[in-house]
Amino acid sequence: MPSLKDLRGRIASVKSTQKITSAMKMVAASKLRRAQEAAEAGRPYAERMGRMLGNLAGSVAGLPGSPKLLSGTGKSDVHLVVVMTADRGLCGGFNGSIVRSARIMINELVAEGKQVKVLCVGRKGRDALKRDHAKLIIDSYEGVGRRGLSFAEADEIATRVLTMFDAGEFDVCTIIYNKFKSAISQVVTRQQLIPFAVPQAANANEAPAGPKAMYEYEPSEEGILAELLPRNVAMQIFSALLENAASEQGARMAAMDNATRNAGEMINKLTLTYNRTRQAMITKELIEIISGAEAL
């Protein structure tokens, strides 16, 4: 039976924890709004780039000598997996679910006899994957998007990936991140980056706009594609990072909301025990006095 003093101490400590979690929730909520705005602001660019690519890819598809970023190297022996997580924890299952998905994928690929390389973006993912797959991790990035995500950061990662691709260090590249669905739901997404799968939707959207217009290309289809595809890789990474940032804040907000509620419940329970104990003690003292008086 804990003493009254112990109980008072526990109630106080749970209360201060609750204060912290509810403050974190507020912070996450305001960051979430900003991240969401950023994600939305990035969409027009991605959309239009997708439209252009769909357009172009349609006209060069199947041609021999189409860029490797589009058609692949013709092999799929070496896979590069880019795992995007947060730098910080305390955001519910956010990092865990990405890591789990990454682990499943790595194990599947290894079982198929493929060679796997892992590039980690975010500290948490690296820490978690280091346990099982330390040898596969080639590099990791930290502190991405700490002060608002900029395109330059995405570009840096993209340049790294493209340099490796040009050097023939891998054949297929996939990114794993959390797609932002709503503040309370995020979906782990695996997206193939290289070779680039032209989204069918882009073509479908194009269709109702009338008969497919004949475009003039300057300098040439190949020339534009050669520039557009690397940009697209950077863009895909950028939008994945944006989605991830929004998801992280959403997940943290939900997790902190839960924690605050749990702390509240705990305080109620502890207060009840505290009061019961206090009353029991008073009763006990009374009985002692009365029985002492009767004995006289």
Added chain:
Amino acid sequence: MAETLEFELVSPEKLLVSEPVEMVVVPGAEGNFGALPRHAPMLTTVRPGVLDIYKGGKVESRIFVAGGFAEVNEERCTVLAEEAVRLEQLTGDVVEKRLQAARDASQEADTPAEKAQAQRQLAIAEAMRAAIA
């Protein structure tokens, strides 16, 4: 008012301009071109340079773009810019600093990828200086 075309200027971070204009002059990879309404469909790369927006028969605003892509068709002109700044916001100091930084970077670059990157930055910075000169 004369016939207009929908002009959109988009950077990865946000949609910068979206408005009807009379004409835009875009610094295309193979020379500047003016896009008027009912232009033939065209797709081109954009080199670092100045983009002019015409309204009411005169230049309404000038924007520096650091390369990207442009898509033109009958009713719209979309420019995907890597970076875009209004010309009046560019000052000599900033440009000089950037040029210096780009020069340093190209001096220090070792790998071919770094060199290519530095070259691109240098080209952008030089185009910037030419734009405000």
